[in-house]
Amino acid sequence: xxxxxxxxxxxxxxxxxxxxxxxxxxxxFGVITGQATDTGEANLSITKFASIRFTDAICxxxxxxxxxxxxxxxxxxxxxxxQNLTGLSACDGLIYQNDGNSEITVNLSxxxxxxxxxxxxxSPAFEWMVDDTNCDGVAAAxxxxxxxxxxxxxxxxxxxxxxxxxxxxxLKIPEDAYTNGESSAVITVTxxxx
Amino acid sequence: MDNGKLIVALLLIAIIFSVITLVVTMNSDVxxxxxxxxxxxxxxxxxxxxxxxxxxxxxxxxx
Numbered sequence: 092x093x094x095x096x097x098x099x100x101x102x103x104x105x106x107x108x109x110x111x112x113x114x115x116x117x118x119x120f121g122v123i124t125g126q127a128t129d130t131g132e133a134n135l136s137i138t139k140f141a142s143i144r145f146t147d148a149i150c151x152x153x154x155x156x157x158x159x160x161x162x163x164x165x166x167x168x169x170x171x172x173x174q175n176l177t178g179l180s181a182c183d184g185l186i187y188q189n190d191g192n193s194e195i196t197v198n199l200s201x202x203x204x205x206x207x208x209x210x211x212x213x214s215p216a217f218e219w220m221v222d223d224t225n226c227d228g229v230a231a232a233x234x235x236x237x238x239x240x241x242x243x244x245x246x247x248x249x250x251x252x253x254x255x256x257x258x259x260x261x262l263k264i265p266e267d268a269y270t271n272g273e274s275s276a277v278i279t280v281t282x283x284x285x
Numbered sequence: 286m287d288n289g290k291l292i293v294a295l296l297l298i299a300i301i302f303s304v305i306t307l308v309v310t311m312n313s314d315v316x317x318x319x320x321x322x323x324x325x326x327x328x329x330x331x332x333x334x335x336x337x338x339x340x341x342x343x344x345x346x347x348x
Contacts, residue, residue, distance in 0.1 A: 148331070150334045283326075
C-alpha cells in the first residue's frame with residue numbers, strides 16, 4: 092500500500108512537471124492567447140555578380156611575313172591552318188569563362204580593326220568567330236565576322252555559370268603589310284549578370 | 286477511482302502534455318527567408334592578339 096502511494100505521488104509530480112514544461116513552452120513561443128508575441132527572421136542576402144575572365148588571354152601569331160611569291164597570306168586559329176606565310180603561325184585563339192554566380196550576357200569588342208593590326212596592307216582582314224557550343228543564338232557564331240574597331244558586339248545572351256567560349260580569328264595578311272615591330276589588338280569581353 | 290486507475294490517468298495526462306510541448310516546439314522554428322538577389326554588375330576581361338610582320342625580302346621590287 093505504501094508503494095502504491097509512492098507511485099501515485101510520483102505520478103502527480105510527473106504531471107505537474109510536464110504541465111509546467113508545457114506552460115513555459117507556450118509562454119516562450121507566444122502561443123497562449125493574450126500573450127505578447129514577436130517574431131524573428133534570419134535574412135540572408137547573396138549578391139548576384141558577374142565575373143568573367145580570359146583563361147587563355149594571349150593569341151600570339153609570332154613574327155614573319157607573306158611568302159614572296161604570294162599576294163596574301165592567311166591564318167585560321169580554329170583549325171590552326173596557315174597559307175603563304177613564313178614565320179607566322181596560328182595561335183589557339185582565346186577562351187573566356189563565366190566564373191561568377193550568375194548567368195551573363197557577353198559582349199566582345201576590339202580596339203583595333205584589320206587596318207590597324209595589319210598597317211600598310213592592301214585589303215587586309217581581321218575577323219573573329221565565337222564558338223556557340225555553350226550559348227545558342229550568338230552573333231558571330233561559327234562564322235567569321237569582320238571586326239570593327241570599338242564596336243561592342245553581343246556574342247552570347249545567356250552564358251551559364253562556369254561555361255567557356257572560344258574566340259577564334261582569321262587574318263588575311265597582304266604582302267605589302269608591315270608592322271614595324273609588334274602590332275596588337277586588345278580584345279575586351281564584358282559579362283553582364285542577367 | 287482506485288489508485289491504479291488514477292496513476293494510469295495521470296501518466297496519460299503527462300504524456301499528452303509532453304506531446305503538446307513537443308508539437309509547439311517543433312512548429313516554432315525560426316523562419317529563414319530566401320536570399321534577396323541584389324545588384325547586377327558587369328565584369329570585364331581583356332586579352333591580346335599579337336603579331337609582327339617583318340619586311341618581305343621581295344617587297345619594294347628589290348630584285
